Amino acid sequence: MLEIIRQPWPWYLAGILIGLTVPALLLLGNKTFGVSSSLRHICAACLPAKIPFFSYNWKKEIWNLFFVAGILIGGYIGAQFLSNPEPINIAAETKAQLSALGVKDFSGLMPLDLFGVDQIFTLKGFIFMVLGGFMVGFGTRYAGGCTSGHAIMGLSNLQIPSLIATICFMVGGFISTWIFLPIIFKLIA
């Protein structure tokens, strides 16, 4: 049994389980699925600085912080006890393209030559973690949600603004992958 769990899970299983989070949250406690708001609650809790956008009773929304803390613990459990002993199977085309760009580590879920602890204070780390992370936080809040709030919850509820946001997430990702990444890799080479 554990052998089967240790294998990478197929997309349909993951999709069904992630999709079921929508009714689970709605029915467990009338909560709308969305993760990026947790970042906002952290701002509201730690540094509201009298900014109206962060001046609200974050304790009322604390469920969201419990939820992301759970995701973190789940990440630990998944990696420590249920991880696949085999190296990650990356599509040949993507692997070839990334190698050509200069990525070297293809052994784990993340390339450590970009996301290792030793990269934190390098230009690579600045672009891939600091700058990238800033865009994730700024962009999701500006858009009013992320992949969970817009793409999954919003589309499930047939919201046109969420469809627009999801299309823009994808368009941004394509632009970044095909135009920005080659420039970035030249910059850090």
Place this chain on the structure above:
Amino acid sequence: MQEIEEFVIQHPLECEAPNEQLKNESLFANLKYLILGILFGVVFVKSEIISWFRIQEMFRLSAFHMYGVIGTAVLVGAISVFLIKKFNVKTTEGEKVVFHPKTFNKGQIIGGLIFGFGWSITGACPGPLFAQIGSGFLALIVTLLSAIAGTWVYGKFRDSLPH
């Protein structure tokens, strides 16, 4: 009127994932969201959607995996929402499920594009970001702190940004 107003919950402005439950929940009651999050995090790791490589495959159109995951999740979510609405399914506290119609603003386009840029570079949406850290990629704490900073900067300059 007075009576109705008492039941209005003061939400943070424009929150995509608000708490609509009228009944207060203790910290202990909130543990159910922690457990749900744990299951969610395990799914993230085991389906490898926390992998930067999977995100790259998606944007390079060399694998179906991510499209399959998100597509199935939306389908299952949409069927669930439809059934909850159609049969007026109540929450475990017997409350009516609240749905939020979203209104369009330019933020969904501009912010959406910016998030897309960041998504491809970091390989992280906010949810998987927590699972990446939990799974041992500790440098991504930097990504998380920076994402929190990005959120804060948005909040600070919100009124001067086009919406």
